Amino acid sequence: xxxxxxxxxxxxxxxxxxxxxxxxxxxxxxxxxxxxxxxxxxxxxxxxxxxxxxxxxxxxxxxxxxxxxxxxxxxxxxxxxxxxxxxxxxxxxxxxxxxxxxxxxxxxxxxxxxxxxxxxxxxxxxxxxxxxxxxxxxxxxxxxxxxxxxxxxxxxxxxxxxxxxxxxxxxxxxxxxxxxxxxxxxxxxxxxxxxxxxxxxxxxxxxxxxxxxxxxxxxxxxxxxxxxxxxxxxxxxxxxxxxxxxxxxxxxxxxxxxxxxxxxxxxxxxxxxxxxxxx
Amino acid sequence: xxxxxxxxxxxxxxxxxxxxxxxxxxxxxxxxxxxxxxxxxxxxxxxxxxxxxxxxxxxxxxxxxxxxxxxxxxxxxxxxxxxxxxxxxxxxxxxxxxxxxxxxxxxxxxxxxxxxxxxxx
Numbered sequence: 001x002x003x004x005x006x007x008x009x010x011x012x013x014x015x016x017x018x019x020x021x022x023x024x025x026x027x028x029x030x031x032x033x034x035x036x037x038x039x040x041x042x043x044x045x046x047x048x049x050x051x052x053x054x055x056x057x058x059x060x061x062x063x064x065x066x067x068x069x070x071x072x073x074x075x076x077x078x079x080x081x082x083x084x085x086x087x088x089x090x091x092x093x094x095x096x097x098x099x100x101x102x103x104x105x106x107x108x109x110x111x112x113x114x115x116x117x118x119x120x121x122x123x124x125x126x127x128x129x130x131x132x133x134x135x136x137x138x139x140x141x142x143x144x145x146x147x148x149x150x151x152x153x154x155x156x157x158x159x160x161x162x163x164x165x166x167x168x169x170x171x172x173x174x175x176x177x178x179x180x181x182x183x184x185x186x187x188x189x190x191x192x193x194x195x196x197x198x199x200x201x202x203x204x205x206x207x208x209x210x211x212x213x214x215x216x217x218x219x220x221x222x223x224x225x226x227x228x229x230x231x232x233x234x235x236x237x238x239x240x241x242x243x244x245x246x247x248x249x250x251x252x253x254x255x256x257x258x259x260x261x262x263x264x265x266x267x268x269x270x271x272x273x274x275x276x277x278x279x
Numbered sequence: 280x281x282x283x284x285x286x287x288x289x290x291x292x293x294x295x296x297x298x299x300x301x302x303x304x305x306x307x308x309x310x311x312x313x314x315x316x317x318x319x320x321x322x323x324x325x326x327x328x329x330x331x332x333x334x335x336x337x338x339x340x341x342x343x344x345x346x347x348x349x350x351x352x353x354x355x356x357x358x359x360x361x362x363x364x365x366x367x368x369x370x371x372x373x374x375x376x377x378x379x380x381x382x383x384x385x386x387x388x389x390x391x392x393x394x395x396x397x398x399x400x
Contacts, residue, residue: 014372015371015372059359060307060310060311060314060357060359060360060363061314064307064308064311065300065304065307065308082314083314083315083316084314084363084366085313085314085319085362085363085366085367086366086367087316153295153357153359154295154300155294155295155296155297156296192395194292195358195359195362195372195375195376196292196293196352196357196358196379197291197292197293197349197352197379198290198291198349198379198380198381198399199289199290199291199292199380199396199398199399200291200375200376200377200379200380200387200396201376201380201387201390201391201395201396202395202396202397202398203391203394203395203396204395205394205395226285227286228284228285228286228289231286231289231292231294232286232289236289236292236293236294237358264391264394264395265391265392265395267371267372267373267391268372268373268376268391270395
């Protein structure tokens with residue numbers, strides 16, 4: 001039986017990817033952040049999941065405002081790297097896990113989560129930066145990937161509670177899959193940041209630091225926050241944190257919070273990472 | 280009449296709801312076009328002529344030419360879209376953030392290093 005072995009929450013700030021791509025991870029500005037990634041990389045190498053379900057949001061890369069899926073899942077064999085306006089990142093293409101992805105579609109739609117099905121999808125920094133954080137610069141990614149894109153740009157975004165429930169449905173879907181895959185689920189984005197307006201540069205470290213433990217011990221409390229609560233507390237782009245609730249929902253209630261790391265700022269963002277061990 | 284929203288009191292914040300998205304649709308569509316290299320080249324070659332391919336208002340067109348990022352938000356833009364103009368210019372999110380906040384890039388970076396900017400009054 002397929003099983004979820006880990007849940008990972010991580011920021012996906014483009015500048016973090018750029019620091020890796022341009023060899024700046026030992027620079028004084030970046031070193032404290034990347035030092036904290038080292039234990040996570042070791043943990044991932046040891047756990048060695050076969051498949052990663054990467055919950056992310058597209059940033060005006062593959063989806064325009066002409067049609068906005070709330071939840072979209074990539075079922076392709078391969079996902080090219082998107083040109084976000086300044087050329088695609090020079091990272092390996094992402095290999096899919098189409099059989100498992102189609103099973104998720106079947107199971108989730110039967111479970112009343114009406115997913116948008118993507119047979120062609122270019123993936124942006126929201127998906128590739130977390131892979132770089134966890135795997136550095138391999139020739140090819142050591143994991144198959146199922147992209148799960150969530151709309152957090154065009155309002156109304158899904159509610160935090162809906163995200164958590166989708167995670168729970170993903171857990172049920174995986175339990176009904178006959179394969180033997182060992183699966184990690186990544187909730188990406190956040191933590192607090194606001195890129196736009198006169199409030200640009202807003203960060204709330206207290207909210208971010210408390211978020212890890214709330215996610216572990218009392219995720220229900222995070223599902224009760226409205227989208228406006230997220231904007232107020234974590235900044236307009238910090239609403240990405242609802243993606244971490246999909247990850248948490250897919251884990252056992254008593255999954256162990258094995259590691260956390262927090263550093264601010266990474267560019268304009270409070271950057272966080274956490275690992276839940278669900279083995 | 281657009282509905283009142285409970286985020287309207289969060290100062291300095293432009294939420295892409297239906298009202299905002301209708302206003303900025305063609306502006307954001309122009310920004311999206313910059314994902315393609317050939318469009319970036321055409322924009323660089325003659326910015327005004329390239330902008331005329333899109334059904335944007337005179338005010339929106341001027342804000343693009345002026346690289347007035349706050350105005351672009353006020354006219355319906357969304358930062359993930361409008362930032363593509365900045366990236367094409369070689370500007371960073373911190374350059375754009377400082378401009379929107381109305382402070383120097385140095386001050387903006389320092390406030391982030393000091394723990395992040397707080398709510399504005």
